[in-house]
Amino acid sequence: MTRTLIILSILIGINCAAYSQPIKSVKSPDGKNTLTISKVNDTTLTFSVSRLQKTYIDSAYVFISFSDSPHNAISPIFLTNTKQTSRRDTMRSAVWERAIQPDYYNELSITFQNGKNTNTLKIRMYNEGFATGIEISNPGKQKVTDYHTTYHWTNPGIFHIFDHSTEKGYNSIMGKDKVSALSPMLTLSTTDTLIAFTHEAANYEFFSRARTSADNFSVTISQYGLYQIGNYSTPWHFVVFADNPNDFIEGKYIVRSLTLKPNANYNWVKPGKVFRHPGNKDSDFSTAEIKKSIDFAAQMKFQYVLLDNGWYGMGYDNEFDQNSDPMQTVQPLDLPETVRYAKQKGIGILLYFNKTAFSTHSSDSVLTHYSKIGIKGVKLGFFKNGIPMDNVLASRIITKCASLGMVVNVHDEYRPTGVERLYPNFLTCEGLRGNEHLDNSGNHTTLLPFIRYMAGAGDYTICYDAATSSRLDMKTTKAHQLALSIILFSPLQHIFWYGSPEWYSNQMEIELFKEIPTVWDDYKMIGGFPRRLFSIARRKGNTWYVATIAGTTKSEIEFPLSKLTKKNCTITHYQDTGDASIGKTTFKATPSDTLKISLRPDSGSVMVITPDGK
Numbered sequence: 001m002t003r004t005l006i007i008l009s010i011l012i013g014i015n016c017a018a019y020s021q022p023i024k025s026v027k028s029p030d031g032k033n034t035l036t037i038s039k040v041n042d043t044t045l046t047f048s049v050s051r052l053q054k055t056y057i058d059s060a061y062v063f064i065s066f067s068d069s070p071h072n073a074i075s076p077i078f079l080t081n082t083k084q085t086s087r088r089d090t091m092r093s094a095v096w097e098r099a100i101q102p103d104y105y106n107e108l109s110i111t112f113q114n115g116k117n118t119n120t121l122k123i124r125m126y127n128e129g130f131a132t133g134i135e136i137s138n139p140g141k142q143k144v145t146d147y148h149t150t151y152h153w154t155n156p157g158i159f160h161i162f163d164h165s166t167e168k169g170y171n172s173i174m175g176k177d178k179v180s181a182l183s184p185m186l187t188l189s190t191t192d193t194l195i196a197f198t199h200e201a202a203n204y205e206f207f208s209r210a211r212t213s214a215d216n217f218s219v220t221i222s223q224y225g226l227y228q229i230g231n232y233s234t235p236w237h238f239v240v241f242a243d244n245p246n247d248f249i250e251g252k253y254i255v256r257s258l259t260l261k262p263n264a265n266y267n268w269v270k271p272g273k274v275f276r277h278p279g280n281k282d283s284d285f286s287t288a289e290i291k292k293s294i295d296f297a298a299q300m301k302f303q304y305v306l307l308d309n310g311w312y313g314m315g316y317d318n319e320f321d322q323n324s325d326p327m328q329t330v331q332p333l334d335l336p337e338t339v340r341y342a343k344q345k346g347i348g349i350l351l352y353f354n355k356t357a358f359s360t361h362s363s364d365s366v367l368t369h370y371s372k373i374g375i376k377g378v379k380l381g382f383f384k385n386g387i388p389m390d391n392v393l394a395s396r397i398i399t400k401c402a403s404l405g406m407v408v409n410v411h412d413e414y415r416p417t418g419v420e421r422l423y424p425n426f427l428t429c430e431g432l433r434g435n436e437h438l439d440n441s442g443n444h445t446t447l448l449p450f451i452r453y454m455a456g457a458g459d460y461t462i463c464y465d466a467a468t469s470s471r472l473d474m475k476t477t478k479a480h481q482l483a484l485s486i487i488l489f490s491p492l493q494h495i496f497w498y499g500s501p502e503w504y505s506n507q508m509e510i511e512l513f514k515e516i517p518t519v520w521d522d523y524k525m526i527g528g529f530p531r532r533l534f535s536i537a538r539r540k541g542n543t544w545y546v547a548t549i550a551g552t553t554k555s556e557i558e559f560p561l562s563k564l565t566k567k568n569c570t571i572t573h574y575q576d577t578g579d580a581s582i583g584k585t586t587f588k589a590t591p592s593d594t595l596k597i598s599l600r601p602d603s604g605s606v607m608v609i610t611p612d613g614k
Contacts, residue, residue, distance in 0.1 A: 026084055028125040029104040035125055037082070037108070045076045045110075047123065056194055056241065060151040062121060062132050064234065066142040073119050074134070078112040085109070091256060095271050095424055097457075097489045097538065099521045101253040124236075124258070128251030131201065131238035131258055148222030149237040151198070153187065159214050160186040160451055160530065166385075166413055169433040169444055170451065175217045182385055183210035183221055183415070186451040188530065195248040195530075196241040197454045201258035203235040203417040205395035208388045210235065235417060240454060246525040249536075252454045259418035266424040268405055270376070271491035271519045272303025274350065276461075278500050279308075280316045286332035291341055296501035298345040301514045305342060306350040306379060306494070312357070319354040319381075326357035326366050339374040348376030350409075355382045355390065363397050367404060377407035377427075377492075385413035395419075398426045409459055409492055416456030427492040428457040435463045435484075435497055441475040442551040442602040443531050449487060450530045457490045461497040466509045468580075472498055476549075478509065479576040480604030485516055486538055486547035493518040509582045512574060512606065516545065524564065527557050535597070537564055537609075546607040550599035558596040566591050567611040574606045588612075 024037040033051045063072050089103040110121045118137040124130060132149055153175060160170050161181035173179055175187070184199035198219055200210040213220045221237050236258040240251035277293040279285050285307065297305050310316035311333060313324030329335050335349075342349050351370060358366065367378070380397060383390045394410050401408050402425045415431030432452045433440065452458050464481050465472055474481070485495055495513055496504070504510050517540040526535035526546060533555040535548035544564045548557060561569065569589050577583040578600075589595070589609075597605050 024082055024084075024108070026106050026108045026123075026125060028106060028127050029086075029088070030127045032127070033125055033130075035108065035123065035130075037110075045079070055154055056156075056189075056196070057151045057239075058154050060149065062134070062149045062237075064119070064134055064136075064147045065145050066117075067145050068142055070145075073114055073117065073136075074112050074121055075114070078114045078119075079110065080113045081109075081111040083109045083111075091253070091421070093421070093424065094267075095269055095420075095427065095491045095519050096256075097520045097523055098253075101256065103253075103257050105257065124238075126251070126254055126257070128242060128247065129197075129238060129240040129254055131236045131254065133202070133236035133258070134234045136232060136234070144234075146222070146224060147234055148220050150218055150220040151239065152218045153196075154217070156187045156194070156196070156217060157189045158187070159219070160188065160447060161212065161214070166415070166431050167433055167437070169437075169440075170447060173214065175214070178213075178215040180211065180213045182413075183212045184451055184455050185212045185214070185219060185221075186447075186530065187219065194241065194243055195245060195450065196239055197248070197251075197451065198237075198239050199255065199417070199455050201236040201238055201255045201418045202233070202260070203391070204419060204422070205392045209385045209391060209413070209415065210237075211385075245450070245528055249449070249454075249525045255416075255418040255455055256421045259421040262422055262424055264402065266402070269407060269424050269427070270303060270348070271427060272348075272493075273300070273513070273516075273518055274304040274306050274492060274494045275300070275302050276306045276308050276494055276497055278498070279310050281310070282315050282330040282332055285311045285330050287334045287338050287341075290333070290338050292501055294338075294342045294345050294347050296504075297347050300510070302347070302495075304348045304350050304376065304492070306352065308352045308379070309354070309381070311351065312353075320356050322356060322360050324357070326353055326361055327369060336373055343374065349374070350377045350379060350407075351375050352379045352381060355380065355393070358393065358397075363393065364400055367397065367400050367406065371404040371406060375406065377401070377409070377425075379409040379411060380414075381411045383410055383412050383414040385415075390414070398423050401425055407492065411459065415452075416458075418456060420456060428459045428490040430459050430461075431455075432458050432460065434459065434461045436461055438463065438472050438474045442480065442549055445476065445480070445484060445488075445549055446528065446532060446534045446551045447530045449528075449534050449536070453489060457492075458488060459490050459492065459494060460484065460488045461494045462488070463497045464495060464499060464510075464513075466499070466504045467506045471503065475602055477576045477600075477603045478580070478582050479574060479606065480549050480602055482512060482574055482582070483547035483549050483604035483606050485513065486545050486606065487534060487536055487549060489520075491519050506581075508584055512608070515608075526559050526563075533557060533599075535559075539564075542611050544607075544609040546595075546597075546609065547604070548597050548599065548606075549604040550601055552601045554601060555599045556596065558594050560591075561589055561593045561595055561609070562591040564609060565611055567613070570610050570612060571595075572608040572610075574608075576600065576603045576605075
């Protein structure tokens with residue numbers, strides 16, 4: 001990342017003399033960003049962060065208020081102490097897209113004393129961005145009524161945002177426009193190559209999901225109606241920024257750095273690929289029909305079969321009926337026998353629950369019941385944005401499942417905030433316009449890695465036709481879909497979302513799905529830009545998988561093989577043939593070779609690169 005400057009100002013409006021404080025400064029770990037603190041006009045505590053003489057944010061402020069006072073609880077008149085700390089460490093996990101991630105930052109803590117309350121503003125500087133959060137001690141029974149952070153961009157150009165529902169996908173607006181949206185938000189400059197991402201981190205259970213708004217080049221991320229608690233930290237508000245796509249993608253570790261480490265052993269967590277058993281009536285969920293899906297999953301070397309909506313209570317059309325008992329399976333289903341058969345085949349069974357199922361039944365009792373039967377995890381549906389209790393319920397289910405040895409997938413509006421680091425059994429969630437929207441084009445999928453997947457794993461529910469392309473009538477090609485299973489990271493990766501086992505008679509078209517991992521040792525960005533192209537290389541062991549997708553225009557990209565390996569290699573290339581099928585070629589290459597990928601609109605490519613010899 002080069003030629004980037006950020007000035008961050010915490011503007012605190014009060015009508016009294018500010019506490020006199022000497023100038024402080026703190027640098028980012030690479031020494032290129034410098035944060036300097038100064039007092040302005042006795043009323044404003046100003047923070048500036050410079051990087052090689054260029055300004056992108058010229059002012060910003062953090063605001064928090066409690067129910068007993070509408071005023072900002074962070075005020076210079078209450079400033080009592082500043083402290084600097086540094087961290088030079090790594091984060092490790094067997095269920096991430098990079099097994100070892102950096103955890104490098106310098107932190108400045110500024111403490112304010114207001115009566116019995118001690119409020120500490122923390123500012124973390126990373127090589128790829130910055131974050132602000134507040135620790136609050138002894139608030140008693142007060143309730144946080146407003147918590148937001150506002151950044152004023154000098155000339156961002158374009159914002160990419162969620163509209164009022166993640167199912168509607170992303171809108172693009174000019175930076176001067178006014179809009180209210182959901183977090184996260186992506187900012188792109190039209191005057192240079194700035195790429196910036198704004199989101200929340202470490203939102204556990206006490207807060208509603210963050211919303212964002214934009215107005216005249218200002219972006220605000222905010223939470224309202226927060227829960228009261230004795231001693232706590234707010235979620236972090238953070239920005240990842242860079243002046244090129246490669247450095248920008250590298251900053252995705254920040255959301256996990258801002259989250260607590262796990263406090264238990266999660267070595268039992270098993271990532272994997274999932275086949276969704278198709279069905280919308282009771283007879284589809286007979287034990288005999290589900291066994292066909294289990295056989296197909298075993299043949300494909302998948303790890304799980306999901307029983308989605310329709311397997312319990314009053315069936316498919318009645319999932320929102322409170323009388324639909326989640327403790328009762330539909331009549332054709334013998335669940336213990338299904339679990340026994342699946343285990344024999346090396347397959348785990350996952351169960352779907354609508355949120356309504358827990359309105360009349362304790363989530364603890366439901367989860368405990370199915371854990372005893374041998375269920376390996378759950379998918380939760382219809383968890384809404386802006387409903388604090390949905391966040392609380394999701395957290396309770398995640399923690400309960402952790403104690404029962406079950407993995408979790410939360411769907412609909414729920415979006416990740418790094419919490420999967422604290423609870424590694426929380427493998428994935430939705431919070432995006434997924435592939436059940438078959439009209440999604442490359443215009444949408446090439447944007448996803450730059451915004452939604454900067455926040456964490458996402459369940460896109462990947463669809464795939466095979467044999468014929470007429471069944472689902474998708475806008476994107478088969479090779480595009482194949483590449484998405486590598487590009488769109490999810491440790492619990494659903495594939496063939498609307499498919500049935502009998503569709504997949506052409507083994508060459510589906511053979512790669514048998515081998516593709518869902519978690520990785522490393523990745524390297526090859527190149528791309530939102531709404532145009534995305535190409536990434538992911539490594540498992542000694543094998544690299546290079547996946548590339550195009551937007552709605554023709555695209556080309558090339559890269560030296562030496563970027564990935566210094567050895568001679570065998571490369572297997574899967575790409576579209578032009579007649580709605582997949583083509584496969586195999587060739588040899590040396591590190592001195594340059595690989596070139598040419599794509600038609602909405603198409604894709606996967607290269608499997610295996611070093612020759614040991």
